[in-house]
Amino acid sequence: MESLQRIDLVGFGSLLAQLQAEGYTLIGPRLEAGTIDYGAIEGPDDLPIGWRDEQSPGRYRTLPRNDRAHFGFNATPASFKTRLHRSEETVLEVQRGEQGELRFVPVIPAVKKQAWIGARSCELAALAIQDRVLKDSADPDPRYAARREGVFIVAVHCGQAGGTCFCTSMNAGPKAEGGFDLALTEILDGPEHHFVVETGSDAGAALLERIPHSQPTAADLRRAADAIEHARATMGRHLDTDGLKTALYAQAQHPGWEEVADRCLACGNCTAACPTCFCSSYEDQVELDGANARRTRHWDSCFNADFTHLAGGPVRASTPARYRQWLTHKLASWHDQFGTSGCVGCGRCITWCPVGIDITAEASRIRQANGEPPK
Amino acid sequence: MPPTGTERPRLAVWKFASCDGCQLTLLDCEDELLALTDRVEIAYFPEASSRMLDGPYDLSLVEGSITTAEEAERIQDVRRQSKQLITIGACASAGGIQALRNFADIESFKRTVYAQPDTIESLATSTPIASQVPVDFELRGCPINKSQLLYVLNQALFGQRPTLPTHSLCGECKRAGVTCVMVAGGTPCLGPVTQAGCGALCPRHNRGCYGCFGPSETANTQALSPHLERLGMDPPALVRIYRTFNAAAPQFQAESQAHERD
Known part of the structure; x- marks a missing residue:
């Protein structure tokens, strides 16, 4: 002290x-x-x-x-x-020299x-x-x-x-x-x-x-x-995290994901407001004269269809699949991937969801359906 | 290096039922126009030049919707003459504001507006270009965004497929640090169901999005509408907000019709 x-x-x-x-x-x-x-x-x-x-x-x-x-x-x-x-930021610039050779310059x-x-x-x-x-x-x-x-x-x-x-x-x-x-x-x-x-x-x-x-x-x-x-x-919300990871993993096929997707706009506000979401995409842009190009990185979101678009289509083709990915990544698979929860309880995803979808309520509802009522 | 001189690809710009605003976006590329004309020969662009060369063309930009029998024939000709056809603007991609006729009786409009309605030859509906001919890429917006236009042109000239965001406007607001007008101000906004690309013009000025870029890839209008009602929009207002520049885009059309029945 x-x-x-x-x-x-x-x-x-x-x-x-x-x-x-x-x-x-x-x-x-x-x-x-x-x-x-x-x-x-x-x-x-x-x-x-x-x-x-x-x-x-x-x-x-x-x-x-x-x-x-x-x-x-x-x-x-x-x-x-x-x-x-x-x-949004430029990560790489590519310049074409006199002899047509390319120079790759990382931007740090x-x-x-x-x-x-x-x-x-x-x-x-x-x-x-x-x-x-x-x-x-x-x-x-x-x-x-x-x-x-x-x-x-x-x-x-x-x-x-x-x-x-x-x-x-x-x-x-x-x-x-x-x-x-x-x-x-x-x-x-x-x-x-x-x-x-x-x-x-x-x-x-x-x-x-x-x-x-x-x-x-x-x-x-x-x-x-x-x-x-x-x-x-005076916490406005509560989330029972005891056994949450296992409970959520057990609910991958629960109809509750479809129900929340009916309300979800898939607009990605939650991921942008979240202080831990880091997913990004990269874009290459060539100048009109073809002499210079740059690669930019910008925030992306697991709610965007293009984000997981591979040959044949998006990996998560529907909003229920995307919402489930987001919630279970934050509260369950983050533990396996990084050793902690991906959620810090700041509540931004709740406040800044235009239609007010509440991660604590959704997680509780889906685990409750598992026969494990929240404490 | 990109082709120059006589090897330049030939560009044509076509107008159908439209206000010319999207073509003007091309002329508005003042700083980039010279670099662009190094890359392409502007072979047909009546809005800009009376020098109109015959086809075929490597790249056609098509503005406007199909509202007359003559236009329906002419777009077939444009397609035949064009290696690549890219539409520009909400009229071309969703019928434009003139698609309001799709929800009403065109004959009554004619009688109201024209002294001699019999002289007006018009189709009953306004339809997007893609409903008539295959389209290589649709550039959205009312009007289109200048940087997106240059990007799409550049990609086409380099033989690359353009990739533009199809997600909602919200991503653009958040990246730009624009505070959500709906959450923080209670202002109704179509941003969550509208495709990004405009640069978040309206929310930047503390106004709700009007949906100029048309529906986003997963536009969940059915979830947004009840929320817009809670923010004070009544059913007639909902009909109007979904029925502007992209009135005939399927998701917006269905949503406006649902509230018309309310």
Whole structure:
């Protein structure tokens, strides 16, 4: 507990200023166009101070709070995935030389220092999953790895949960257990407004040394624990993961997949909003003069027919097959493939599904039909 | 290297029942036009040039739908003269806005609009080009997207099959970081059932999609419509939203007819 410190609002401002002084671009939450989403920020004033969100299946709204909370909101529309695994990028350029010879030039971005302000535990759990797949695998993505290298993370433990949150079910929050440089808990109690800070790395500890901080009181620590407990107690959703993998595997032919496909638009919003979905496709484009070409990678989705199109047609030809692939990959086969769940319980797929299909409800329904009612 | 000079493939651009907007998209490729004319000879393009050369043509771009007996004959001739035939725009791929006649009585339209309806020779329906002749590729949109047009032309000139997304517009919005107007704003939107390709023009400006690019590969309109109703659209509004530029596309046609009966 010695590692816990306290910073007030001035100290929080200093923290952001110090990161900027050390060359970091600050990426944090902003209130923009009716959402609270991550973008470039310059200081605390750019944060959505006094705003919250309201999330339910297929619905998202921002609303004013009755306090000046800096992080009083839940999962943002886009996750930090967009910062590392870009939605579209050039991966290769091909140039035709004087003699007609071709030069193949991989495009790899320079390492840039970016500080993520306010990453939640579910984001960090998703980041660990993406790292495993895109950085630490046998065939890493050099573009992801280059961007990842420059990231400094100031996490925020959640003080409240949203209507579609279920990180507690996925063992991914609401308190970040690692993967950060510093982690803040926002304390808001009448006139009291400050942060309890936890260090998660040497770089985090060194940064904290350079900004004004103090020892937290016993009351501070109690309030911090209460805030996280409040988040834990207000999860909008729950998923029983006990035996889920086996139960889902046993239900491959269940009529429930057809039923959900009647409602599913197969639009792919869930996969794009998901912080762990990484599937992509590649495209080659030749310039009109035939002298240069480039290969681009862009996000794709298991809900798109072309995504699994092979000679003879798509591997998963129907929406029931595609929905089943998505849900069972997230909650079952991800374990076999990567050793963890592919779901962190952020609830984005529920909120951003235009027709509000709820992964927790669908998974429960399908396993329930197996004669295993959810607890 | 691509062929140049006298070896250039010959391009023709044809108009059927349409507003000319898609042909204009080709002229709108200002920065790329010179590079394009290095690659092709524009042999027939009355909208752009009075120099009209006879066929046959290596590549024909066909705009518009079939609405008269004359057009139904002429498209056969265009097909005969064209090695490759690519249609451009919603009229050519789904009958266009003039396909609204398919849901009504053409004779009553004639009497309402024209002083001498007997002089008007028109078919009872507006139909896509592919209903008349084999089509090598359909480029969707009202109007078509300039980059998609250049891409399709380029692929055709390199002898490659074009591959354009057939998934929903949602993928395009999400990739561009456009916030969902339906989830965050409660705005009815056809994006989830509409093919991508426009660049998410309307959602970028906080408006719902009007379906200009026609149905996506798995357009589940039956699932979307009840949700549009919850967002405030009544059955007549649903009929109208599915019945615009792609009214005769089978999925949109069936959905609009289902709500007409409501």
